[in-house]
Amino acid sequence: MYLEKKYNDFRARIRDFAERVIGPHVARVDETGVYPKELFDAMGKEGYLGMVVPKEYGGTGFEFLEYVIAVEELSRVCGSTGLSVAAHNGLGCSPIVRFGSEAQKKKYLPEVASGKKIASFGLTEPQGGSDAGNTQTTAARVEGGWKITGTKCWITNASFGEVFNLTARSDPKSIGPKGISAFIIERGWKGFSSGRKENKMGLRGSDTAFLHLDEVFCPEENLLGPEGNGFKQFMMTLDTGRIAIGGMAVGLAQGAFDVAARYAKERHAFGQPISTYQAIQWKLADMAVQIEAARHLVYHAARMRDMGLPLVKEAAMAKLFSSEAVRFVTYEAIQVLGGFGYSSRYPVERMYRDMKLCEIGEGTSEIQRIVIAREVLKQTEKLFGGMVTEKLS
Numbered sequence: 514m515y516l517e518k519k520y521n522d523f524r525a526r527i528r529d530f531a532e533r534v535i536g537p538h539v540a541r542v543d544e545t546g547v548y549p550k551e552l553f554d555a556m557g558k559e560g561y562l563g564m565v566v567p568k569e570y571g572g573t574g575f576e577f578l579e580y581v582i583a584v585e586e587l588s589r590v591c592g593s594t595g596l597s598v599a600a601h602n603g604l605g606c607s608p609i610v611r612f613g614s615e616a617q618k619k620k621y622l623p624e625v626a627s628g629k630k631i632a633s634f635g636l637t638e639p640q641g642g643s644d645a646g647n648t649q650t651t652a653a654r655v656e657g658g659w660k661i662t663g664t665k666c667w668i669t670n671a672s673f674g675e676v677f678n679l680t681a682r683s684d685p686k687s688i689g690p691k692g693i694s695a696f697i698i699e700r701g702w703k704g705f706s707s708g709r710k711e712n713k714m715g716l717r718g719s720d721t722a723f724l725h726l727d728e729v730f731c732p733e734e735n736l737l738g739p740e741g742n743g744f745k746q747f748m749m750t751l752d753t754g755r756i757a758i759g760g761m762a763v764g765l766a767q768g769a770f771d772v773a774a775r776y777a778k779e780r781h782a783f784g785q786p787i788s789t790y791q792a793i794q795w796k797l798a799d800m801a802v803q804i805e806a807a808r809h810l811v812y813h814a815a816r817m818r819d820m821g822l823p824l825v826k827e828a829a830m831a832k833l834f835s836s837e838a839v840r841f842v843t844y845e846a847i848q849v850l851g852g853f854g855y856s857s858r859y860p861v862e863r864m865y866r867d868m869k870l871c872e873i874g875e876g877t878s879e880i881q882r883i884v885i886a887r888e889v890l891k892q893t894e895k896l897f898g899g900m901v902t903e904k905l906s
């Protein structure tokens with residue numbers, strides 16, 4: 514895919530970092546589920562934990578496209594790293610950047626952008642992931658602030674995150690997406706705890722756990738954005754988060770392709786490299802097309818974000834397509850490697866397990882289809898105005 518030189522240079526820099534610093538740990542991280550803290554520290558030093566934070570608040574102020582390329586390159590080497598970094602930047606830091614007051618930005622952004630504290634996001638609850646408007650966590654008004662009670666689940670970086678953007682129903686009479694507000698909660702506040710780390714199929718190094726809030730007092734100044742606007746803010750956060758998950762999918766797919774293509778050239782069968790057989794060539798060609806198309810959709814949505822354009826449809830399309838592309842690519846990569854692909858001697862089986870989250874997290878593929886259908890139907894209305902169907906007589 515054609516890209517301006519500055520993006521290619523940026524890619525080369527982060528690829529080198531991912532291969533040199535993260536690469537040696539990946540197999541062990543997958544096996545044990547333990548992610549070394551020094552890797553977070555190393556990423557913090559490079560500025561990769563403050564990519565969406567403007568420079569005046571201690572971040573690198575990268576373009577969104579650069580951020581997506583970074584998530585892609587980290588995921589090409591290690592999906593767990595890609596997801597942890599995307600969740601911290603896109604879901605942890607970003608809502609404070611977009612919706613925070615000046616005082617909140619000054620208080621929280623420098624410490625999360627440097628990686629001194631990891632930031633996280635809590636929307637999903639046990640009784641409803643896709644039905645995000647059915648928030649059961651409550652925020653009851655008390656003197657000086659709010660008392661928050663409820664449970665959030667599948668929260669990335671929950672076990673060690675220190676700053677959490679959470680939604681809770683602040684209007685007790687409301688139902689559905691209205692009457693939900695967003696709050697910034699800190700670990701250490703009385704009544705706040707995280708549950709046991711989930712034992713997952715893939716992305717095993719990326720921390721996932723429940724959060725429990727038992728009458729946690731949240732001061733008024735930690736209401737994030739206007740009261741009652743939490744659902745919309747979180748939907749807007751997910752729109753851009755979905756582009757980053759698209760970047761993660763492209764990265765995992767590229768990682769699997771690179772292994773498969775190289776293996777096909779080195780591996781001999783029936784007296785010649787398997788890359789000389791059409792059966793393998795067609796697989797590699799189809800894989801390459803899927804990756805290229807996914808990357809186009811993801812980068813296009815990222816550029817729209819950089820231009821401040823509406824991108825609900827483009828973000829959902831990018832995530833949906835790239836999530837399905839990476840499923841195809843990692844599946845075929847295993848097939849190219851045969852028995853070796855099925856074994857943990859090569860990383861493609863890990864990538865196959867890691868990629869499944871792309872079809873679930875930050876909105877399932879089914880939710881992306883709902884979002885896309887709503888948007889294209891709206892556009893169709895604008896295009897045609899009146900009826901196009903013939904009147905029945």
Ligand code: COS
Pocket residue numbers: 604634636637642643644645646689690744745748749751752825874875876877880883884
């Ligand atoms: N940006 C801005 N506003 C948005 C929005 C978006 N992307 N999506 C919805 N809204 C607004 C709507 O415009 C509506 O506003 P008004 O009441 O002023 O008209 C309000 O939010 C409610 O929206 P809607 O009626 O569409 O809500 P639904 O309950 O029908 O939910 C879906 C819509 C299903 C799309 C939403 O719940 C969703 O995305 N669910 C998946 C959640 C998810 O991704 N979870 C994974 C989290 S992993 S971190």
